[in-house]
Amino acid sequence: MDHIVIAGNGIAGLTAGDTLRRLGHTGTMTVVGAEPHATYSRPALSKVALAPGEDLDVGTLPEATHGATELRGRSLTGLDPARQVATLDDGSELPYDGLVIATGSQARRFTGSDREYTIRSLDDAARLKGSLVHRPTVTVIGGGPLGMEVASGAVGLGCDVTLVHPGTPMELHLGPLLGGILTQVALEQGLAVVDSMVSAVREENGGMVVTLTDGTELVSDIVVTAAGDLPATAWLEDSGLLVDGRLIADPRCRVTDSIVAAGDVTFIDHGAGPRRTPIWTAAIEQAKVAAAALLQGDEAASLDFQSYFWTDQWGLNLKMSGPIPHGTEPLVVKGSLEERSAVLHWPESGTAAALNMRMPIPRLHKLARETVTSV
Ligand SMILES: Cc1cc2nc3c(=O)[nH]c(=O)nc-3n(C[C@H](O)[C@H](O)[C@H](O)COP(=O)(O)OP(=O)(O)OC[C@H]3O[C@@H](n4cnc5c(N)ncnc54)[C@H](O)[C@@H]3O)c2cc1C
Known part of the structure; x- marks a missing residue:
């Protein structure tokens, strides 16, 4: 395989490029990334980037080692898999042997109003922080990790924040116990939580109006929508690769023999229906598998991913390995839930979590898999 094109300069694109080199690819590579920046930590955008202080700090990632030609601030707008050619935003063509x-x-949004903020890119975070420092009243739509982290940052910056979410925030992502703890801490720190779905959002009289499903209207200076994301597949629409609008790859992350996919854009079909896993560590693992599959085909290993997720909000750090625990009480392996500092283990579901406790990730993974608890 001579020339490889990597579409996207996020963590999946960076990891795929570095892995291709590590596995011995000696041909040329071109990375095309719509953002003008070098790859940065996207999870940091809703955490440290919104912390009080002048600077937007997202830390640094290790430099790319792939030595590819990088086209930053450029987008791919089309793909012809039969001719093995991708189209760039200026209409020029980029041929590839492997892609x-x-x-x-991309973040979902309700309106085109510039008072509705989303947070997906470094530029989004800069714009949001630029607004939050003036302490507007804020309605956050969505009580998943992103919404709760943004709410935590906004409260920390002195804003009056209302978060709208059906049910208990974070419960879908962490289960009822940990979701309940984070929500309780958020309430103690001044977050107002409204248990509802949103039916509409509009700009009115220089502010934003959020209409709930029961007709109630919430008025605030700005809205932050953290209600999920949509895979960035618009450039693939005429490629013939999308199935019901979805880019689906096999467990080796292959879409065709010469095309692999990794990260948030990708649905992987392990046999039980295609599923996306839009988290940082999944993007890294998929990119490694995808790079190997591009070079080694059937000889490459399939994806074997142990779910790992973390969040920082309301002064708490939470790390979780394994599936979301529902229903059962955990074993408290260390610390105490009352002190909100504990290592927890759900042997039935193969899950372990560290709440405000330092614990190396490999140890957390090991604990999650154990049937007898010891750390
Ligand atoms: C604010 C925020 C906080 C998060 N926090 C966490 C967390 O705490 N833990 C966790 O596990 N996960 C978290 N995530 C999710 C995690 O960041 C993503 O799963 C991960 O970044 C996905 O990496 P990716 O490389 O697939 O996609 P991305 O990081 O989105 O990178 C894709 C890149 O491709 C570019 N691109 C798009 N279309 C084109 C095109 N047509 N041509 C060229 N380039 C294009 C985009 O501009 C982008 O730079 C968070 C996400 C966000 C937004």
Whole structure:
């Protein structure tokens, strides 16, 4: 395989490029990334980037080692798999022998208003922080990790924040116990939580109006929508690769023999229906598998991913390995839930979590898999 094109300069694109080199690819590579920046930590955008202080700090990632030609601030607008050619935003063509699709996703939004903020890119975070420092009243739509992290940052910056979410925030992502703890801490720190779905959002009289499903209207200076993301597949629409609008790859992350996909853009079909896993560590693992599959085909290993997720909000750090625990009480392996500092283990579901406790990730993974608890 001579020339490889990598579409997307996020963590999946970066990891795929570095892995291709590590596995011995000596041909040329071109990385095309719509953002003008070098790859940065996207999870940091809703955490440290919104912390009080002048600077927007997202830390640094290790430099790329792939030595590819990088086209930053450029987008791919089309793909012809039969001719093995991708189209750039100026209409020029980029031929490839192998293609890695890693274009991630975009934030969902309700309106085109510039008072409705989303947070997907470094530029989004800069714009949001630029607004939050003036302490507007804020309605956050969505009580998943992103919404709760943004709410935590906004409260920390002195804003009056209302978060709208059906049910208990974070419960879908962490289960009822940990979701309940984070929500309780958020309430103690001044977050107002409204248990509802949103039916509409509009700009009115220089502010924003959020209409709930029961007709109630919430008025605030700005809205932050953190209600999910949409895979960035618009450039693939005429490629013939999308199935019901979805880019689906096999467990080796292959879409065709010469095209692999990784990260938030990708649905992987392990046999039980295609599923996306839009988290940082999944993007890294998929990119490694995808790079190997592009070079080694059937000889490459399939994806074997142990779910790992973390969040920082309301002064708490939470790390979780394994599936979301529902229903059962955990074993408290260390610390105490009352002190909100504990290592927890759900042997039935193969899950372990560290709440405000330092614990190396490999140890957390090991604990999650154990049937007898010891750390
Ligand atoms: C604010 C925020 C906080 C998060 N926090 C966490 C967390 O705490 N833990 C966790 O596990 N996960 C978290 N995530 C999710 C995690 O960041 C993503 O799963 C991960 O970044 C996905 O990487 P990716 O490379 O697939 O996509 P992305 O990081 O989205 O990178 C894709 C890149 O492709 C570019 N692109 C798109 N279309 C084109 C095109 N047509 N041509 C060229 N380039 C294109 C995009 O501009 C983008 O730079 C968070 C996400 C966000 C937005």
